Amino acid sequence: xxxxxxxxxxxxxxxxxxxxxxxxxxxxxxxxxxxxxxxxxxxxxxxxxxxxxxxxxxxxxxxxxxxxxxxxxxxxxxxxxxxxxxxxxxxxxxxxxxxxxxxxxxxxxxxxxxxxxxxxxxxxxxxxxxxxxxxxxxxxxxxxxxxxxxxxxxxxxxxxxxxxxxxxxxxxxxxxxxxxxxxxxxxxxxxxxxxxxxxxxxxxxxxxxxxxxxxxxxxxxxxxxxxxxxxxxxxxxxxxxxxxxxxxxxxxxxxxxxxxxxxxxxxxxxxxxxxxxxxxxxxxxxxxxxxxxxxxxxxxxxxxxxxxxxxxxxxxxxxxxxxxxxxxxxxxxxxxxxxxxxxxxxxxxxxxxxxxxxxxxxxxxx
Ligand SMILES: [Zn+2]
Ligand SMILES: [Zn+2]
Numbered sequence: 001x002x003x004x005x006x007x008x009x010x011x012x013x014x015x016x017x018x019x020x021x022x023x024x025x026x027x028x029x030x031x032x033x034x035x036x037x038x039x040x041x042x043x044x045x046x047x048x049x050x051x052x053x054x055x056x057x058x059x060x061x062x063x064x065x066x067x068x069x070x071x072x073x074x075x076x077x078x079x080x081x082x083x084x085x086x087x088x089x090x091x092x093x094x095x096x097x098x099x100x101x102x103x104x105x106x107x108x109x110x111x112x113x114x115x116x117x118x119x120x121x122x123x124x125x126x127x128x129x130x131x132x133x134x135x136x137x138x139x140x141x142x143x144x145x146x147x148x149x150x151x152x153x154x155x156x157x158x159x160x161x162x163x164x165x166x167x168x169x170x171x172x173x174x175x176x177x178x179x180x181x182x183x184x185x186x187x188x189x190x191x192x193x194x195x196x197x198x199x200x201x202x203x204x205x206x207x208x209x210x211x212x213x214x215x216x217x218x219x220x221x222x223x224x225x226x227x228x229x230x231x232x233x234x235x236x237x238x239x240x241x242x243x244x245x246x247x248x249x250x251x252x253x254x255x256x257x258x259x260x261x262x263x264x265x266x267x268x269x270x271x272x273x274x275x276x277x278x279x280x281x282x283x284x285x286x287x288x289x290x291x292x293x294x295x296x297x298x299x300x301x302x303x304x305x306x307x308x309x310x311x312x313x314x315x316x317x318x319x320x321x322x323x324x325x326x327x328x329x330x331x332x333x334x335x336x337x338x339x340x341x342x343x344x345x346x347x348x349x350x351x352x353x354x355x356x357x358x359x360x361x362x363x364x365x366x
Pocket of ligand 1: 161162164165166167168169184185186187189190191
């Protein structure tokens with residue numbers, strides 16, 4: 001069966017705002033919710049369809065991918081899509097009404113994925129250019145080995161809560177539909193731990209520091225994110241671990257300014273070098289390059305040294321290095337230098353009348 005367009009499912013347009021999409025989804029979800037339509041498979045399908053559409057359109061990144069590539073872009077195959085929630089309480093949670101139903105913490109016995117973790121890492125421009133292997137020490141919640149994550153002391157097991165029968169929720173009639181509430185007896189855990197594990201105090205998870213090795217690819221820039229699957233926090237009740245996201249910050253460099261894959265630098269030259277022409281050395285990220293400055297070079301002239309910029313991330317080739325020449329006037333002169341310059345001044349005969357200097361002034365003060 002061909003998949004329907006996500007916008008069509010929710011009855012919104014491609015230009016609809018986040019708020020409009022949220023509102024449309026809420027209406028659809030309440031209309032088709034299985035609790036309100038028992039044994040109606042069409043309603044259940046529509047409910048799941050709406051949940052899938054919302055999960056994509058409510059995520060800016062996924063939405064952009066969907067807009068460009070359609071269903072293929074968000075990896076929505078024909079395999080069963082799990083909307084990730086199943087009761088009305090969850091729908092309210094999505095819209096931020098979770099507090100109406102009591103505490104959220106530890107509410108469910110069902111399997112829960114661990115949280116994603118973010119780690120901010122600063123690297124040098126040189127490392128960003130070459131790529132780097134890095135070892136990170138990440139503090140995170142891991143499954144308690146003492147109790148294998150159950151939270152119950154070794155040799156004991158948690159007992160199923162008799163009030164809710166282990167579901168962690170009790171049905172509550174409210175107006176025209178019934179909602180599920182957190183079970184007050186077990187605080188939604190579905191289980192009662194009589195003797196909690198001493199190591200994790202019944203939480204099933206403990207904080208640990210783990211060393212993780214990552215490979216930073218060449219060409220990364222500030223804001224680049226690396227995802228390490230499964231290295232986030234441990235899941236709850238045997239759920240899968242979250243992911244670890246490493247957000248990179250490339251430190252400012254004293255010699256180079258970066259723009260995309262290109263680098264910019266400034267190199268000083270003397271009046272004699274600029275007037276006569278010269279071969280000078282220019283610093284690059286990984287050493288030095290020769291640069292031929294032709295006779296009559298003006299201050300501010302920019303030269304391009306090809307392929308001495310940053311590598312393109314995940315692509316081929318490198319950017320360029322742009323070098324701006326700056327004329328430096330000597331602050332002190334030896335006797336001989338002064339004599340020669342005085343001789344030069346006597347015979348100097350430059351006609352400035354053809355040149356416009358006002359643009360240069362504007363550049364300086366603009
Ligand atoms: Zn209970
Ligand atoms: Zn434990």
